[in-house]
Amino acid sequence: xxxxxxxxxxxxxxxxxxxxxxxxxxxxxxxxxxxxxxxxxxxxxxxxxxxxxxxxxxxxxxxxxxxxxxxxxxxxxxxxxxxxxxxxxxxxxxxxxxxxxxxxxxxxxxxxxxxxxxxxxxxxxxxxxxxxxxxxxxxxxxxxxxxxxxxxxxxxxxxxxxxxxxxxxxxxxxxxxxxxxxxxxxxxxxxxxxxxxxxxxxxxxxxxxxxxxxxxxxxxxxxxxxxxxxxxxxxxxxxxxxxxxxxxxxxxxxxxxxxxxxxxxxxxxxxxxxxxxxxxxxxxxxxxxxxxxxxxxxxxxxxxxxxxxxxxxxxxxxxxxxxxxxxxxxxxxxxxxxxxxxxxxxxxxxx
Ligand SMILES: O=C(O)CCC(=O)C(=O)O
Ligand SMILES: [Fe+2]
Numbered sequence: 001x002x003x004x005x006x007x008x009x010x011x012x013x014x015x016x017x018x019x020x021x022x023x024x025x026x027x028x029x030x031x032x033x034x035x036x037x038x039x040x041x042x043x044x045x046x047x048x049x050x051x052x053x054x055x056x057x058x059x060x061x062x063x064x065x066x067x068x069x070x071x072x073x074x075x076x077x078x079x080x081x082x083x084x085x086x087x088x089x090x091x092x093x094x095x096x097x098x099x100x101x102x103x104x105x106x107x108x109x110x111x112x113x114x115x116x117x118x119x120x121x122x123x124x125x126x127x128x129x130x131x132x133x134x135x136x137x138x139x140x141x142x143x144x145x146x147x148x149x150x151x152x153x154x155x156x157x158x159x160x161x162x163x164x165x166x167x168x169x170x171x172x173x174x175x176x177x178x179x180x181x182x183x184x185x186x187x188x189x190x191x192x193x194x195x196x197x198x199x200x201x202x203x204x205x206x207x208x209x210x211x212x213x214x215x216x217x218x219x220x221x222x223x224x225x226x227x228x229x230x231x232x233x234x235x236x237x238x239x240x241x242x243x244x245x246x247x248x249x250x251x252x253x254x255x256x257x258x259x260x261x262x263x264x265x266x267x268x269x270x271x272x273x274x275x276x277x278x279x280x281x282x283x284x285x286x287x288x289x290x291x292x293x294x295x296x297x298x299x300x301x302x303x304x305x306x307x308x309x310x311x312x313x314x315x316x317x318x319x320x321x322x323x324x325x326x327x328x329x330x331x332x333x334x335x336x337x338x339x340x341x342x343x344x345x346x347x348x349x350x351x
Contacts, residue, residue: 275339
């Protein structure tokens with residue numbers, strides 16, 4: 001086997017506490033080269049590349065129609081949220097029309113490797129899995145997309161204090177979603193966003209966050225929030241403080257965010273490497289990722305109270321992610337995703 005890049009040479013023990021990341025295929029692929037998805041994903045397994053499954057010469061691979069889970073792919077950049085009512089309506093519509101076949105698109109051209117261009121984000125060279133305490137969830141060199149996780153970076157008293165403050169002090173909004181463009185005749189049974197949200201920026205930045213036709217005016221990060229930001233930045237070894245943070249509150253398992261990528265112009269995350277650092281607090285929820293070109297290749301990680309999780313490199317260019325609804329979850333979960341605004345909007349004078 002070819003020598004591993006130096007950063008992949010971590011001792012195996014460091015990964016023993018890995019949660020059960022699952023990489024699985026959603027359709028019959030027996031006609032394709034076999035790919036192994038180990039339950040744990042130690043760095044030694046990195047030479048695995050998902051693109052081992054080549055698209056056929058006609059450029060499109062169509063698989064069976066029996067898999068029902070992919071009908072909600074959001075081709076737009078922003079989140080297409082799922083409420084119970086929306087799901088019900090979607091099910092009803094689905095019954096009437098022919099199932100849409102799942103399509104694997106051609107693999108996009110290879111992005112620059114980490115050796116060619118070091119991974120940029122937060123003033124450090126990633127991916128975060130290079131650092132002690134971090135484990136790998138996704139390592140896709142071809143698509144230059146990486147997801148790293150750090151479990152239990154903070155003690156439970158600190159986490160409880162942060163949870164309390166966030167619940168009590170953030171002004172959580174649950175706005176009404178406008179109808180989708182070109183679908184104005186379609187009336188949403190539950191037009192409310194299926195979660196609550198808040199958008200925070202450093203005082204020097206006044207950028208609004210706009211997605212799915214919704215606009216979130218900026219809230220200046222108060223001192224107590226900057227404290228959390230700095231603790232998280234330290235735990236990631238960042239040299240640059242993120243200048244913005246999107247906060248989501250999922251009151252129960254019914255709250256969710258559906259397949260989307262964070263490709264808004266503010267972050268330019270499809271044009272250059274972009275680091276997103278997320279902190280989860282409260283209930284454990286599933287976090288799923290799948291390449292835009294291959295709906296069959298899914299990565300699932302369970303995010304627990306106190307977990308730090310990243311999306312790095314060109315993850316927003318090549319992958320979508322979601323937090324699906326989970327019926328059995330009754331406790332709330334807060335998720336904070338820190339980002340770097342690199343293209344400030346017209347109203348904002350910069351960062
Ligand atoms: O809640 C999460 O873990 C993900 C949130 C997310 O995708 C977002 O804020 O864009
Ligand atoms: Fe997101």
